[in-house]
Amino acid sequence: MKAVVKYDNVDGATELREVPIPEIGPDDVLVKVAYIGICGSDPHMHHNKVTYKVNVPLILGHEFSGTIEKIGENVKGYQIGDRVTAETHADYCGKCILCRTNNYHVCRERKGYGFQTDGAFAKYVRVPSRILHKVPENVSLKEACLTEPLCVAYSSLVKHSNMKPGDLVVIIGPGPIGLLCTKVASLIGASDIIVIGTDGDEGRLEKAKELGATLTISSSKENPVPIIMGMRDGYGADIVVDTAGFSPTLKLSMDVVRPCGQINKIGWGPKPVDFSLDPLISKAVTVNFTFSHNWDIWEQCLVLMNKKAVDLNQLITHELPLDKWQEGFELIESKKGLKVVLTPID
Known part of the structure; x- marks a missing residue:
């Protein structure tokens, strides 16, 4: 599959590559990506302007939505074809005091999509079922890929x-x-x-x-x-x-x-x-x-989206195919684009 890969921690070391489709474990699902949002951090990583460690080489992208293509044997409550989005916490221990008190977003072993582990600037992404969220009926997949930034705002102004x-x-x-x-x-x-x-x-x-x-x-x-x-x-x-x-x-x-x-x-x-x-x-x-978000915040934000209290489509200014990722980054950096979404390519 085609994916946008950050391959070195230097300015401009990002390119479209052919990579394998991810393997999933018994507690994971394979999501066929429908839309990926470009976050402001993505062009910053492309230009090596971030203060945190990026585990290169890896696939960028942490704002996404799609449908379930394959399900691990231990996964319950989901079916192939379900419309889903997911939190950015691709991995965390689940055992420490932070995880057990619903603060897994700051677990020492947390790995975020597109930062420490392969993200969603691709056709498929592996998602642990514990961070999956079903997209409500009244929410499009295009809108759902922007759930994550809404969760950041909600976390700051409601929870904190x-x-x-x-x-x-x-x-x-x-x-x-x-x-x-x-x-x-x-x-x-x-x-x-x-x-x-x-x-x-x-x-x-x-x-x-x-x-x-x-x-x-x-x-x-x-x-x-x-x-x-x-x-x-x-x-x-x-x-x-x-x-x-x-x-x-x-x-x-x-x-x-x-x-x-x-x-x-x-x-x-x-x-x-x-x-x-x-x-x-x-x-x-x-x-x-305020950093990141948790399960309950995602569920509340999806309710707001389903009830049309928040319309994330208002933020989308451009839609581009994945191979135009650099154009999307430039739109964000120049402020010509507000929210740019990408679609996977074969």
């Missing part, structure tokens, strides 16, 4: 947040995660949702308004701090969500969060911060760092 109806919320970064955080904040009932972008984000900021933003700000054109601090009682935002991850966005988060407020940091930042974190102490701010 004290957000309440009526809150003033600031979301930094109008990429897919930031836009989905906007939608989730709207569902929770936040009254003021401010989304901040920069040059090239004009279209994304318009999309943010469609998803519930009450105000959008381009930080390249105006300083968001006095605008936010001039709202309501002048103390700032109840919750700031940093989906961009760079040092300047953390500094902005610290500037606009209210005393005793909360910062939720989702975005990764490869460089050290170059400023004091003491204002977090003087303002008694809670900082939550």
